Amino acid sequence: xxxxxxxxxxxxxxxxxxxxxxxxxxxxxxxxxxxxxxxxxxxxxxxxxxxxxxxxxxxxxxxxxxxxxxxxxxxxxxxxxxxxxxxxxxxxxxxxxxxxxxxxxxxxxxxxxxxxxxxxxxxxxxxxxxxxxxxxxxxxxxxxxxxxxxxxxxxxxxxxxxxxxxxxxxxxxxxxxxxxxxxxxxxxxxxxxxxxxxxxxxxxxxxxxxxxxx
Ligand SMILES: [Zn+2]
Numbered sequence: 001x002x003x004x005x006x007x008x009x010x011x012x013x014x015x016x017x018x019x020x021x022x023x024x025x026x027x028x029x030x031x032x033x034x035x036x037x038x039x040x041x042x043x044x045x046x047x048x049x050x051x052x053x054x055x056x057x058x059x060x061x062x063x064x065x066x067x068x069x070x071x072x073x074x075x076x077x078x079x080x081x082x083x084x085x086x087x088x089x090x091x092x093x094x095x096x097x098x099x100x101x102x103x104x105x106x107x108x109x110x111x112x113x114x115x116x117x118x119x120x121x122x123x124x125x126x127x128x129x130x131x132x133x134x135x136x137x138x139x140x141x142x143x144x145x146x147x148x149x150x151x152x153x154x155x156x157x158x159x160x161x162x163x164x165x166x167x168x169x170x171x172x173x174x175x176x177x178x179x180x181x182x183x184x185x186x187x188x189x190x191x192x193x194x195x196x197x198x199x200x201x202x203x204x205x206x207x208x209x210x211x212x213x214x
Contacts (some may be wrong), residue, residue, distance in 0.1 A: 040177045040187075041141055041199035043122060043161050044072060044148070045079035048197050053158055055191040056176050061153065068174035069162035070189045076157045078148040080122055081199055083161065083177070085141045086114040093128040095151050107152030110145050116165075118175065123160035125149045142201035 044050060054062055054071035062069050090111035097105040108125035110133065126149030133145055150157040164172035178187030181198030189195060 040083040040120075040163070040179045042072075042179050042181050042195055042197035043080055043083040043120070043159060043199070044074060044197050045081055045144075046142070046197050046200045048074070048078060049194050050074050050159075050197075052189045052191055052193050052195060053156065055189050055193075066162065066174060068164075068176045069160055070177070071158045071160050072189075072195075073156060073158045074148050076126055076147070076149050078159075080110075080125065080145045080148050080159060081197075081201075082112060082139045082141050082143045082145055083120055083179070083199070084112070084114050085139065086112040086120070088133050088135055088137045088139055088145075089113045089119070091131050091133060091135055091146075093125055093131045093146060096127040097149075097151050105151055108146075108149060109152075112139060112145075118163060118165045119172075120177075121160075121162045121164070122146065123162070124151050124154040124158060127151065140201060142199045 042050070050072040052070060053073045054069075056068055056070065062071075088110060090109065092106075092110070093108045095106045095108050107123050108127065109121060109123040110125065111122075112120045114120065122145060126147040128147060131146065133139055133143075139145065148157065148159050154160070161177070162174060163177040164174045167173050176188060179189065179195075180187065182189060182195055184190075184193075
């Protein structure tokens with residue numbers, strides 16, 4: 001992580017603080033890589049409400065291809081659940097952030113591969129010596145994955161969520177996830193808005209095709 005990114009992250013803190021003082025008229029932009037179907041549910045426990053700290057095309061710390069990612073603000077220890085069913089392919093919860101390694105602590109994260117070979121990545125998770133899921137495990141949508149945290153490139157406790165598929169060269173091609181439990185903006189989270197999770201343990205996600213996006 002470069003120092004510039006740290007500055008950007010710290011700057012995001014200030015902007016988030018301003019959120020509560022200045023109504024921000026940030027309008028959603030047309031995504032470059034829209035998901036065809038609205039198949040995700042919000043990746044945190046049912047009934048919990050999170051403020052979207054960075055939406056698609058966020059310029060605080062999401063850059064280049066990573067612009068499709070979304071940040072959901074939440075206290076450390078919030079239950080993170082699977083946004084979509086799939087197989088766990090990576091579990092990292094061994095990084096403990098302290099004052100000494102505050103800016104060098106790597107991310108804790110979980111990656112789930114879906115049945116269509118797309119992936120969801122859940123980042124900045126809490127330190128946990130006894131991970132809730134393991135690599136190779138099939139998790140149902142809504143299943144508890146981990147506790148949220150503030151590890152890695154994060155100043156404000158939040159969940160960084162991103163969806164991608166791999167191209168022929170193994171490079172991630174990021175996509176914009178649409179959430180069934182977001183009824184506005186075609187299911188796409190928007191910076192500065194609050195979203196309450198409707199993600200109950202429900203197994204295979206219901207597909208809702210949305211045709212108004214282009
Ligand atoms: Zn992020």
